Amino acid sequence: MTRVLLVDDQALLRMGFRLVLEAEEDLEVVGEASDGRSALDQVRALEPDVVLMDVRMPGVNGIEATERVVTERPDTKVLILTTFDLDEYAFAALRAGASGFLLKDTRPADLVAAIRTVASGDAVVSPRITRRMLELFAGRLPDGPADGADGAQVGDPRLSHLTPRELEVLRAVAEGMSNAEVAERLFLSEATVKTHVGRILAKLGVRDRVQAVVLAYETGLVGPRA
Structure with missing residues (x-):
């Protein structure tokens, strides 16, 4: 059984996620939180396997909460959930230690599969998300690979x-x-x-x-x- 904590400041979204996840025999929603601070308290008390973490929340946001969860409890995996058009914060959340990144309009079956994937120790970064990250950070990222003609020499x-x-x-x-x-x-x-x-x-x-x-x-x- 994979134990899941839901973290989102919108109660309706938490309810929707709970209905989806509780329909699965191997997933258990052990708690909910509406901001990063209460999420940290819940992680310490409940020791979930996976945290579904919103990015933008009042008080302690999802990025800071993710970093602290990963630091305090490395066995707990964080799966970021966010909307398509907000995500200047997404890259920072991944750097903070999140094991995956999904959009809130992800199909229920894909959400369930992603939770199982990160719970098993792997990570989730879909091609759509990767493309969006590249679009958002095009001005901050290097222009391209720094390798030689044979692909073997990389500058970094x-x-x-x-x-x-x-x-x-x-x-x-x-x-x-x-x-x-x-x-x-x-x-x-x-x-x-x-x-x-x-x-x-x-x-x-x-x-x-x-x-x-x-x-x-x-x-x-x-x-x-x-």
């Missing part, structure tokens, strides 16, 4: 330990591709892609795919033209 030292194949996999992941989609693009088995992703996370010293995506943007491995 944080990427220096990655092999050419690992760089290819990281680029694909940063575009929002699933392991299956990466495998199809690079003519690899899905198991091989999963192995590459694990090695990439270990070499970069990041917790999950979301943090790897953030680093790929920051280093210029991918950029607005990707």
